[in-house]
Amino acid sequence: MTEHNLILNVDSYKASHYLQYPPGSEYVSSYMECRGGEFPEAVFFGLQAFIKQYLQQPVSAADIDEAEAILHAHGLPCHRAGWEHIVEEHGGLLPLEISAVPEGTVVPLHNVMLQVVNTCPACFWLTTYIETALVRAIWYPVTVATQGREIKKIIARYLEETADSLDGLPFKLHDFGARGASSLETAMLGGMAHLVNFQGTDTVSGLVAARKYYGADMAGYSIPAAEHSTMTAWGKEREADAYANMLDQFAGPDKLVAVVSDSYDIWNAIENIWGGVLKQRVVDNGGTVVVRPNSGEPVKIVTESLERLMRIFGCRVNSKGYRILPDFIRIIQGDGISRRSIPKILQAMKKRKQSADNVTFGMGGELLQKLHRDILSFAMKASAIRIDGQWHDVYKNPVTGPEKKSKRGRLALVCGDGGEMETIHLEALGDCENLLRPVFRDGRLLIETTFDEVCQRAEI
Incomplete structure (x- = not known):
């Protein structure tokens, strides 16, 4: 053919x-x-x-x-x-x-x-x-653009209630969906449709489509980030060295770096590595370290991770009365994220007086693949x-x-x-x-x- x-x-x-x-x-x-x-x-x-x-x-x-x-x-x-x-x-x-x-x-x-x-x-x-x-x-x-817009409205509502501004909204939902899409063309079209509402993506083909079909010079952005292979390649006994290398390679003034931290034990990673041997480096890095919990029940994992990070690194109370981490550390939850789980997570955070500004969501199959014509x-x-x-x-x-x-x-x-x-x-x-x-x-x-x-x- x-x-x-x-x-x-x-x-x-x-x-x-x-x-x-x-x-x-x-x-x-x-x-x-x-x-x-x-x-x-x-x-x-x-x-x-x-x-x-x-x-x-x-x-x-x-x-x-x-x-x-x-x-x-x-x-x-x-x-x-x-x-x-x-x-x-x-x-x-x-x-x-x-x-x-x-x-x-x-x-x-x-x-x-x-x-x-x-x-x-x-x-x-x-x-x-x-x-x-x-x-x-x-x-x-x-359908991708419509679902994304509805999620954007949900996140915006929680930011209005628990954060000082909506400045971070365009980057609150990150596209993790490329590998779960049924084809390259699916990833291109869906990845491009996601960018109608948000500017964070790891689906490079969506950027290519937005440039090819709609003249967008650069429709979305990403940051250096770890995957499990690059962390576990160091071995469990050198997990702290793997994280330190991420800081060596990518941290610095006004820079962001994301590190998946659940390869073995997310709580050990937060308490004894990020909040222990690397704590001062995180505080002094000049940019933002984004910790990715990545597994477990999302509502519990996000709220508990934030509680532990706030106990270790401190927090401030914003004008709305909600707690927010120092600018040098944030979290991204990229597992179990959907249009149904996002409001549950944000509501649980609100109940615990945690600002929505503390978290970014990464969405994969639910963003680009678990959709069908009958949704609309x-x-x-x-x-x-x-x-x-x-x-x-x-x-x-x-x-x-x-x-x-x-x-x-x-x-x-x-x-x-x-x-x-x-x-x-x-x-x-x-x-x-x-x-x-x-x-x-x-x-x-x-x-x-x-x-x-x-x-x-x-x-x-």
Whole structure:
């Protein structure tokens, strides 16, 4: 298979759909929405990446030959004449128009976020053919960015209650998810989507994606950090030497270094190494040593680690009445972190009068991998068809699944009288501004969005 054969970037049954539409079909209009789910609103993100990666490379005659051979062997027809029309009349570029809200826009559930329609009547079948690739390209970064924004709101609330400022918020959730992602492209898209809300990451491919698709010079940051192999390579009897080497190599004025400290006994590491033989070096290092407990029940581990570090190194009480470690030491918890455990940890810290400023969270599988399309009930559905010059509504309304009822007609998204977004029929737009803007038409990207713009729109 050629690298990006769009004809094969599809569910099998799509190959037969060109034969299933009514005679006289000219245009099909489809839309995307989040039909429900675990969050009240969704951050729209990822369309520009898909367009640049997949829709600006023309379909070729070789793609058609390959697709025909595979689909026929697979037991399906191949619309050779339709794809040859696209190659011969449109230079291989898809005759589609995609309109969408600006990327980074926060859209309440049950509203249209994107709409697709073919621009050539001979290609009425193409609108729904692209569904497989387009939905997959969008639901995942939307879900990662949406979950991240909800976590950001939780952390912000606890910082407002227990810290002097929100200055540290952009670095409170660090992406540890690269190795747990299902593919490099997953890590790229998910890692990039994380950076819409936070600036801390160890997923380098997410930085590459933000630069490639959205022009971000540098979208995220990290610090030197230890892993178990680099600590245990010294042997248990030389654990203190391993930690001391981390200080030798990376500590200093205004520098941060993170050291995983649970290879053998986290309590011994805190009490007798960081708080014992290396205590004065930690105090005098000029930057910040970040201790990573890393294993055990997260609520207990975080609060207990903080209590011990505060007893050893002291603490101050901030203006909100909560205790905070000296600037030279902090902790990062990177095990068992999820959107459900974070508020439990922060609530336990609050109960013990520990400021949320003491901790950073590292999140792996829960950030990039333990997500699915149904978290936001993400769907793309046909809503209108033009047959012999006349537009008709298209919709589904299953009596056995009313939650799957789809919208009818060509759609627009507007701000209602109360400032809330509202989906209406395009014909009812009048003088209102349609928040869906044409972004792609006939192989061309019409609006170039920067990563900074995405982040600004998504800000809590």
